[in-house]
Amino acid sequence: MSDLNRSMKAIQRREFLKKSGGGFGMLALSSLLGSSQSLGANTPISFPKVGKAKSVIWLFMNGGPSGLDLFSHKPALEKWHDKRFPGSIETLFPHPGPIMKSPFKFQRHGESGLPVSELYPNVAKHVDDIAFLNACSCHSHNHVPACYMVNCGISRIGAPCLGSWASYGLGSGNQDLPSFVVMYDHRTAPEGGANLWDAAYLPGENQGVPFRASEQPILYLNRDKNISSSSQQKQLAMLQKMNHWHANQNPNQQELLTRINSFETAFKMQMTAPKIVDTSNETAATKNLYGIDVEESKIFGTQLLMARKMAEQGVRFIQIYHGGYKNNWDSHGGLEKAHRGLCMETDKPIAGLLQDLKQRGLLDETLVIWGGEFGRTPTSQDQNGRDHNPYGFTMWMAGGGVKPGIAYGETDELGYKPVENEVTMHDLHATILHLLGLDHESLTYRFGGREQSLVNGLGHVIKELLA
């Protein structure tokens, strides 16, 4: 047995011994707002390096946004407009149409002079904070397998996602909140469902916890309308009395004590968690900043404001899906209208988030990621749409130790495949873990006969993206 293996076993044994440590809420009773004293108390593995990023806010544009119409300006598309694609192109649907130029105008912005289309006027103001990854690839044509690839590093179900790995590696930053939170449009959830934020074989506390911008932010948070707070408090007192009798009769069993604490935390969460969603005390300026005061961007803006508050309070990984089963970025037809609407919903909130983080001095320690599961083809579909392109698409990152104001990687002149600095999802994952201070090679978990990891040796940290 290798030394590494032995040390991993020791870690897992330690984990077993202090099961109490795993997960949020274990020490309980620390106050929700601004709690950080317990940081690291339940970190399963302590890493010597400290990353710049303390948390991640991942804006997942579900359905496959068209980078060619947003950030990756390809003038050659004008020249080739309405002509057949030279050579062969792989699409999901047969019979690809002719090449389609972007219906939107591009302009260069900021000191970096990076291009952004007219769809994202507010995001464009922040290009100097952003690193664009213009040659991403995930090699999976279908939405759900591609979503799994982007989240979990493999195109099928059964592996933990990046958020779970980050939570596992960093431990909780706040005892009263989950370390990995997921938000999605309450109207329709993304396809692929709960598997997208699954901890799979990692310990349960690393599971993504869905948070809703509604009266009940966490499932089962709200009491039945027939049960009052005082009667539940009475219930809790009785329960804990019983549990203590039981624990006294069954001494030296840490799990029993952990469970006692989990009830205290849960009871308290009923009061504290809604504060995260409550935007009534926010100033008009804040609401305006996040676009909450406009109908189109109200939902997404509220979610991003929640995300900022969570990041501030120690939540490690916050993933927000924009677009679900419906109303998503999958513009096979009518791209111009659809993308215009989707950008209206997201432009102000994203710009607001970046600005807010910056104002508060949080951008350096908060990594913001934007992207979908793939991009879209230069060829048209149904005359005015685009098909899926998993070979060369755009994502971007900002803050958290990322080099600002750069464009990394390039696709061919038509924007189909990478010609320079391709970024695979494995590279992306390795880089994100690095920014969080985690080494993708030593962040492993033993399962199914070997040390499993997110990257599995298939990717590397992209040094050029580090500030």
Place this chain on the structure above:
Amino acid sequence: MSAKKSKTTKKHGKYRALRLIVLGCAAQAIGLLLFINWFENDFSKHCEDVTEIKHGELIQREIVKATEEKSERVLKLLSTLSREDRVTGREREKWSKQIESSTLRYIANLKQTKPDSISPHSFVKYQTTNLSSKLAGFESENNATEDASLHWSLKRVSRPVAPIVAIEFKQWCKNPIDQFVLDKMLSAGLAPNPPASQARLARRLSYDLTGLPLTQVRSQYWSEDRSQDPQTTISYRNYINKLLDNDGFGEHWARMWLDVAGYADSNGYEEDEIREKSYTYRDFVIWAMNNDLPFDEFTRWQIAGDELEPNNAMAVAATGFMTTAPYNTFRPQESERMDELDKQVSTYSSAILGMTVGCARCHDHFYDEISTEEYYRMVAIFSETERTHAYLNSESGKSYRKYYDLVKVRQDELDEMQYRRLREDSIADLENFTEEEKNILRKPVDPEDLEQDRLISICKRCLDFNDSYLDEDFTPLPEDEERYEKLKAEVHYYKRLLPECPPQGLTLHGSKISKTAILENGDLKNKDSGDLVGPGFLACLTPGLDNWNDDQWQRWAPNESEPLPRSALANWTTDTTHGAGSIVARVIVNRLWQQYFGRGLVTTAGDFGLEGDIPSHPELLDWLAMELIEHNWSLKHIHRLIITSATYRQDSRVTLNHMELDPENIYLSRFNSRRITSEVMRDSMLVAAGNLNPTMYGPAVMPPIPRDAVFNTEKGPEETWPIDYEIDREALWRRGIYVLLRRTMPVPVLKLFDGTDGSFSCQKRKTSTLPTQALALFNSPFVTRQSRFLANRILEAESEPEQQVQLLVRLTLGREATSSEISNFVEFLSEKPAQTEYRWKEKNLESLCQVLFMSNEFFYIN
């Protein structure tokens, strides 16, 4: 996604073929029946005593009711329903699928079938006739002394001698298990815990054997004294036998195997469709566990039951094991087929062989002697198989099929006609197209015709039809009219002749011998350059064989003239002399051990390879494996050995000495207390509330979940999964194993408590302790509603607070209440709320019931 939307713009007809079957099936509408059922109040009686649950007759009763009383009762019911209830009734009907009469017959059959009534074991036949001659040369190579340096799990299993124990511990030991355990325990400086009290042990046994709580509290459960009158007392062994014979045993232990098999009721991925008839595999496992189907037969059937015993419905249903892998149905790609094959091979090898073969997909296994070539030989065994809905009984299937085909061939022709009509209408309606262009589109599709290709790319969406566009009736094109009339008449004629549809199940099918390319790095791009290999198994588990060629597998084929790879794999797997039988026996006894003690003798239950853990008690493991093999692979024999051992009967108390010397309890000097699983939690609450519906087998149920928890809502939450808790009644209060498991949307209460979602082969349930679990116990409608039912049950039985709390403790914790509990609980009940509420006493009792449901004692077996 948007493409899919257009697909569903047209309504019905999607499940055309299915509808056809249903039509032919003279379907007995049982949706209404369940509706009636719900009005019956006699269910609470079922759960009086766990050992007396009567699972039988229920279905027959339903059938009788259906035919005799249906119309009358429905009329009566409808007249007595309030308006609100009628709405609920409709909602109910929507979710309680009509159960076909063939399904009911299938369930009734399942209950009567016993392994004994099945033809003699195929393997026995094969061993006596073929094996000795075929493996003659093989044998001699094989007799060479086994390499001592072999990894422990690859060695052939033999029976070790149980260590002799010191005289003062002779009394303690109940069977050889205890001798093995004691030996190690004493050398670690530990001594056994005292035995658990009868009350504690009775509860433990009830949970461990049936997954159901103890519901009858007695002062004595069995007699330790053999001299007492056997007429009035019952021995420990008989007590255990009653539990082993309980139908709940199979339902509980099947869950363990289904976890390992990665079973779920949906496909996963984008569409995540519910799998029709996937439950026949689940039912097979329950049936096999209850009837103690020998584990070697159980294993072989799961691999190739359809080939080994094509006329045995249970053997055919068993192949469902190979269909559990998730798969994508929305424009699937070749790589996804490879993923599915990988899941099949990996699940087989991890579940049954305890080997992690999946690593060899891309490279030779780093640790174990498994080459990429061997991996692709295993893939070749399954590459030509397919999932299919097979008739579980091939005879009645054939006669049904004859008429079905007569209908189908005509219906297909009618469908083609309809497609022509749709296409023509669509082309005629095209705007901005010249008549000339329209004529090009009318021609058959020709990939070489660039002009046609261009036109198609523009209007493809309007010409892309699938069966969701088909209607029952249509007007054919003029040239088709004559043929249309004739076909319609014939379809009508043959449909009348169609017999009742025999039961079907989701099974594996296909026996072709094929070759597969070895893919370098597991990448399909390397398909053309990879060597082609035929079927083969693992050399490291085949003593005396180092390399496989394309034909060696045939040595295990039962039929020489027509060798079938899957049958051969099945035989090789359980072959204790020349194949993997030794490791198979070790792996399964270890799984049973893990369920009882919370920790396997090998902690990596699915990995016995070099990277897996070494066994804590290797001799005990081998002894148990030999016991299994020599007792005709009877799992119940192993269960009996374990639970009659003194090791199992120890108390669970943890002392400081334990904490210091053996915190993980590797040396088994105490019983490990354990949290109950999510299904057991659900079942226990239902039992306590008097609500558990003991109906066995058949289609899964979909209990309501909160609206917030419904995903994939293409059709809106109301159409995806029931969300109205008013419909959560008897028909849905079946055991957790019958709750539909949808991969992208597992039922939240079950998932929260570490239930599986079938995304991988689960070797052992996690036990996380989280505040979100506590929230679910506080606020989930399931828990609050069952608390209310429990309170009502208690109120009906007892009127005095003292008696009420005593009954409550008995029903939830399976013991008598202590005096301090009684006084505390009575005080809780009598405490008036600040503002006097309506029914405050009842509410206090409901609240207290919930406290008991949430308590640590309720959740832990000790």
